[in-house]
Each structure stands twice: as structure tokens, then as C-alpha cells.
Amino acid sequence: MSTRIVVDPVTRIEGHLRIEVEVENGKVVDAWSKGTMFRGFEQILVGKDPRDATYVAERICGVCMGSHGWTSAMAVEQAHGAKVPTAGRLIRNLLVGALWLHDHPLHFYHLSALDYLDVMAVAQYQGNDPGLLAVKEKIMSLVEAGDTYPLTPRYQPDDFSVKDPEIVTTAVAHYLKALEIQAKAKKMSAILSGKQPHQSSIVVGGVTGYPNIEQLHQFRDLLVEVVDFIKNVYVPDVVFFGTGPLLPLAQAGIGAGPGNYLAYGGFPQDDDGKEKLLPAGVIKDGNLSRVEELDPQKITEAVTHSWYKEYGEAKHPWEGSTEPDLDKEGAYSFVKAPRYEGKPMEVGPLARMLVKQHQPLLDLVQEYGIKPGAVARHAARALETVLVADAMFLWLDQLMEVLKEGDAYAAEGSAKIHDTAHWEPPQSGRGVGLNEAPRGALGHWVEIKNRKISHYQIVVPTTWNASPRDDKGVRGPIEQALIGTPVDPENPANVVRVIRSFDPCLACAIHIIEPRGERFVEISPMGGW
Secondary structure (H helix, E strand, O other): OOEEEEEOOOOOOEOOEEEEEEEEOOEEEEEEEEEOOOOOHHHHHOOOOHHHHHHHHHOOOOOOHHHHHHHHHHHHHHHHOOOOOHHHHHHHHHHHHHHHHHHHHHHHHHHHHHHOEOHHHHHHOOOOOHHHHHHHHHHHHHHHHOOOOOOOOOOOOOOOOEOOHHHHHHHHHHHHHHHHHHHHHHHHHHHHHOOOOOOOOEEOOEEOOOOOHHHHHHHHHHHHHHHHHHHHHHHHHHHHHHHOOOHHHHHHOOOOOOOOEEEOOEEEOOOOOOOEEEOOEEEOOOOOOOOEOOOHHHEEEEOOOEOEOOOOOOEOOOOOOOOEOOOOOOOOEOOOEEEEOOEOOEOOHHHHHHHHOOHHHHHHHHHHOOOOOHHHHHHHHHHHHHHHHHHHHHHHHHHHHHHHHOOOOOOOOOOOOEOHHHOOOOOEEEEEEEEEEOOEEEEEEEEEEOOEEEEEEEEOHHHHHOOOOOOOOOOOHHHHHHOOOEOEOOEOHHHHHHHHHOOOEHHHHOOOOOOOOOOOOOOOOOOOO
16 A cells, blocks of 8 residues: 655755655655746746846846856847857856855755754764864754754654764754855855846846956955865765765665756856866766767657646747646646656756766766765765866966956956947847756747847756656656655655755746735744754
8 A cells, every 4th residue: 555745845945846755665656746836937038128038037046046147148149149258258157156166065064964964963972072062052052942943844863864973063063164155155256246146247248347356366265265165074075974874875876867867068168168167968768978969959848747738749948838727637737847859857966977977976986886866966066066166266367367468457458248249139039048057957048029039938957857747748857766765654754865966946947926025825834853
């Protein structure tokens, strides 16, 4: 006899996600991923000046606003025929790269780590480290005050939870330190973009402002500090947990997806965008060593099981629409079902590192017998952070050189950051921006008629990962990743471990706007110590 488990909402992710699983004999045998709010950004953008798309798209998400603004600008630039100057490209790489350094450690420490820690083990810490004793005092004071959010609600510690008092107390200390690092990384991005979140410095054709020398030195100082944490705390923690307490999960490949991986590529290394730090590519059917060239024409979206008006067979984003249909029979999500060659594709750090064939990840996987799954996603995300961070030092050096050679700060300087010749919208045109956000492949498609946006479609990373069944009845990646997961119906911790390893962002995948800003639903936290 099967048991239906509902997790609604899934906490410590961005947005509202409902997961239902059916459990038989202690394992998940079926799953449904449900995005429960509607996103209306495509409709909002139709009829607007194409140059406004960047600003509107940035409001899709409060975490990945830089990625959305950049990708939207890429789509409109293609339609305008604009080309971003070298300095503009480097500034974009740096300001968005800083957001990645903010995002990846946040995901590990503040969204996922609590799934693997018995935080109350802090109470048993008997060591003499002053820093860890301070952590113990802080946590216990929260417990005594009955104010343990955000450490609660939580599932009960299980066999995969780390209970050693010294390890747990150290991890909690790193959790607290990571909060400081988040702020520094965000500040880095704000130095180049004016403010965060929702910078307005990325515009069609480039960026809006030159950083001065003092700002660039300040950026570098913060980068050094953030990278020190990434290399000496974050990555060692991920490797320690993944090859130690969580190695059984890693070797069992708990949370493996469909075995298909897709990356659009990100962070251009040249002005033509032909060479990228994170390459584009496709891996299919679990053949991890064979990376195929990406063909964007093979992307489609189905809405058979989504609350949108049916349009028959799955369509390419140029042809698809986003018209809600709340009474649609058989629908169970506001997330569409993107497919590549008809296949569900996992996107995100694991997909990117496999497409890149990133040797440090491959070495780790081979040495410890790790299989693709929840733990492998954490490892890929950490190693990718190092890759981006190291590249940022090079981009910063290149930017300083370009600004110096172009005499950027002189009245007659020639260093350009914006293609002003292609600022005005064309009478008609179309363009696509294919980019990488921290959570995975991000695509914006825009069509212009009479100098206004006539068609806009967005396929975000979580639309790929959290998609429902498609027009052929094939489950989405998260749904497939949950199949076979061992679950205690009374304490389904493994369900949320698998889900959170994807770092879902439903605010991107779906969205709702109420023009008067009224609150729709009151949600009360549940659970406790």
C-alpha cells in the first residue's frame, strides 16, 4: 500500500513549490512538482519599449536580477544589432560574477546545510575554542528564548544527519560567517552596478557607468576576502561532508535526475561571445563523456499539464504563449515543461561542470565513486564557484587595463562601455539571449514590431528543473530525481534534500503581480524543536 506525502510549501527555497510523492516500501515511486503561483512577465512586456525589458526582467527575481537583466539585454541587443564594448562586457562579467559568489555559498550554508545537521548537537560541544563556545552560547540563547528561526522548522535528524558536536558547531560557525561573506559579495556587485538588488546599470548595448580606480581597488579587496572564504571554508566543507558523512548518499546517487544535462554557456571571454568561461553543450541519456553542440532550435515548451491555454504539441519559445487557464483538466502546475529534442534536461552547476568536463569535479567523482545526484550537485556548485572567482581576478585586471589604455577618465578618452549607435529600437526584429544564471540555463526571447515588443518568452532554470509532465507524459527532472529516493513517511527529510539540491527558484519560474500590493495569503511557520 502506498502513502502520499505532500510538502507544501517547500521551505528554504525561493518561491512557492508544492511537492507530492507516493511512497511504497520505503521508496518514492511517483512524484509531482507543482508551482502554485502565476508569472505574468511575458504579458507585462508586450507593448513596451524593448529597452525597458531589461529593467522589467530584473524584477523577476531578487536573487538573480543581474542574470535576468543581462540575458534580457542580450536578447534585445541581438534584435537591435548592438555590440557590447570590451569594457562593458568585463563590467557585466564582474558585477554578475559577484552575485554568483553571493548565491552559491548562500545555497549551501543557509538553504541546504540544515538538512544534514543535527543543530542541537551544539548543546553538547565541550571544546575550548572561544569562537565555537560563542556559537554555542548564541544558539542556546535562541533556544531558551524560543526564537530559533531560521534554524526551524526542520525535519527530525536521521541516519544521514551529522551529530558530532564539534563538527556541527564548526558548521554553524561557518553558517554565520557565510552571512558576512554574502554581504561582501553583494557589495562587490553594488560597486559596479550602483546598487543591489535590482541594479539598473545593465542597459541594451552595455552598461551605464565607469567605475573609478578607487572602486576597482575596493572591489579587488573584497574579492580577495570572499575568495579566501570560498577556498578555505566553503569548498573544504562541501568536500568534507560529501566524502565523509554523506558519502553513502553520494555513492548511491540519491536524487539523480533524468541523465540529460543542458548548458547555454556563460561569462563571455571575448567580445564576440564565442569563447565562454562556462561552455554551452548538451549531454543525453547518461552518456556523461559525450558533450553535443547546443542547437537552440531544439528547445520546446509543453503546457499539457500546466495551467495555460492548450496549444497542442510542444512549441518553440518563438511560437509558444503564456495565457493562463485555471480550469484546465489534467493541469497541476504554473510551471511549463521545457524539453530539448523532447527530453527533460537538468540545468544548473552539475550540468555546467559536466558539459565543461571540469577536471576537479571528474577527479572527485572518480576518487570517491560519487554518482550524479543531490551530493554531486553541491560539489559541482562549490567547484564552479572557485572557477568563477579565479576568472574574476583576470577580468578585473583586463578591465583596469582597458580603461587605462582607453584613457577612460579623460575628457577625450576612447574607452567605451556602451554601443550608443544601436540604442534606438528597430522597426522590427527578433533576438534571443541564452545565458547562465546561478541556478542554470536562462533564455529570453523577444520579437519587436513597430518599435515595440510584440512577443516575449522566458524559460528560466527552474522551469527546466521543476517542470511537470510534458505532452508525452514524461516527468520533469525534479520529479524523476525523487523516484527511488528512500523516505520515512513520518520524516521525509530525503525528499527536501533532493529538491533543495537543485536550488529551485519559483519566483523565476512563475510569478504573480497584484497592482495594489495587497497580501494574498497568510502563512504561519510550522514545527519546532
